[in-house]
Amino acid sequence: MGIQERRERDFLRRERDILDAALGLLDHDDWQSVTIAQIATKAEIGKGTIYKHFATKEEIYARLSLDFGDEMLAAMRRLDHNQPVLDLLRALMRLALKYHVRGMRYHRVLMFCRALDFRRRLSPEAQKAMDDKDMEFDTLFGTIIEKGIEEGIFPRMPIEKLTWGAHAAFEGTTLMLWNELAGATDEQKQEFIDTVIHFMLVGMVYQDRKL
Amino acid sequence: MGIQERRERDFLRRERDILDAALGLLDHDDWQSVTIAQIATKAEIGKGTIYKHFATKEEIYARLSLDFGDEMLAAMRRLDHNQPVLDLLRALMRLALKYHVRGMRYHRVLMFCRALDFRRRLSPEAQKAMDDKDMEFDTLFGTIIEKGIEEGIFPRMPIEKLTWGAHAAFEGTTLMLWNELAGATDEQKQEFIDTVIHFMLVGMVYQDRKL
DNA sequence: GTTACAGTGTGACCGTTGGTCATTATTTGA
DNA sequence: TCAAATAATGACCAACGGTCACACTGTAAC
CATH class of the missing domain: 1.10.357.10 (Tetracycline Repressor, domain 2)
Structure with a gap:
């Protein structure tokens, strides 16, 4: 099931993208200035997607x-x-x-x-x-x-x-x-x-x- | 000018009311859970009044x-x-x-x-x-x-x-x-x-x- | 080939928040 | 008596975190 595996890999990679984006933004702004919208934009995904990974x-x-x-x-x-x-x-x-x-x-x-x-x-x-x-x-x-x-x-x-x-x-x-x-x-x-x-x-x- | 003085006193007293209200709310909620509206209600003043005292x-x-x-x-x-x-x-x-x-x-x-x-x-x-x-x-x-x-x-x-x-x-x-x-x-x-x-x-x- | 289904991405949308400001009420001074 | 000054107020605004109906894709059953 190569496609199934690729799906899972992509999903996990997206999670890393979110984390990396958040981390990157924290270099310049403090936590409360960083917004979900910013993280989503930087990670190049939709805002809703973030909530598939984090509550x-x-x-x-x-x-x-x-x-x-x-x-x-x-x-x-x-x-x-x-x-x-x-x-x-x-x-x-x-x-x-x-x-x-x-x-x-x-x-x-x-x-x-x-x-x-x-x-x-x-x-x-x-x-x-x-x-x-x-x-x-x-x-x-x-x-x-x-x-x-x-x-x-x-x-x-x-x-x-x-x-x-x-x-x-x-x-x-x-x-x-x-x-x-x-x-x-x-x-x-x-x-x-x-x-x-x-x-x-x-x-x-x-x-x-x-x- | 007794009325003038009373005005100033009232103004300062209102400031204390705001501070006391905020402080009281901080016993049960952390700072970001405390809202301006809550402080205003507890201090028994309008929300806008708070901004006459604090930026x-x-x-x-x-x-x-x-x-x-x-x-x-x-x-x-x-x-x-x-x-x-x-x-x-x-x-x-x-x-x-x-x-x-x-x-x-x-x-x-x-x-x-x-x-x-x-x-x-x-x-x-x-x-x-x-x-x-x-x-x-x-x-x-x-x-x-x-x-x-x-x-x-x-x-x-x-x-x-x-x-x-x-x-x-x-x-x-x-x-x-x-x-x-x-x-x-x-x-x-x-x-x-x-x-x-x-x-x-x-x-x-x-x-x-x-x- | 068709249909039903599960997993995932998405942005319009919602309630709440900090903060603004036109309006109102009250006192001051002439 | 009226105009100016001061201060209280809550409707209002923009921005935020979070929700959700919908779209899209691949899988399974028949």
């Missing part, structure tokens, strides 16, 4: 975020997970933040899809997919940090509590990269990233010190 | 954010600024984060008004007002941290670089309080806040340590 405009963003998460997780897993814990964590965070720096499009998607208000509006299935993806990141980092505890690098305490600060710093860094540091050069952004990563590791290593 | 819907949010900033700065300046630097910083951050925890309304306003995409859409005057308010917070913290450097509590390095990590952690904390920790109890949130504050101080104090 709402926001589900497009959700898909972009999920795809983006997959890409990032794959890149993270490709790193050498046998290197020393601190080096590995540094490499992981540099990688994750590099994705953010790479383009405002990614930043806008991730920023938007992280908000609770956004997730609540999603369908239950989409919601679960997003939560599962978050969990994948959590376990990936969790495993490594646990190893760090075993090796005596980090103080022995509940992982969640140990990582709260670093987690917050990471989230805040992604915000600041495109707010306070939006006009900075790539070198300045890189210095910022390295400084904050060092800060996060120091904060965890000396978490049990009294002040 | 756009977003300028309402900007004003809420500015007022909120004023309130927070005033509370911060009321603290004892002669106590030890670390204690003072702890108190300041606890205070700031308490405002965030206090209600989703405040969180939603601050979260929304921080985004660069939002600020760019504002009028130049409103933009400057927001930037100035940010600067006030920066100098308030900057002065104290400088004192900390003089006293040898923090390593001697450019203030911006020294505080990048803490700044990021703070921003991230405000995010997490209403995302990851949205369903947590007040006690859990308080533990989270105290943990992150400790993390931030440790990160700054030991910022110059090699790992």
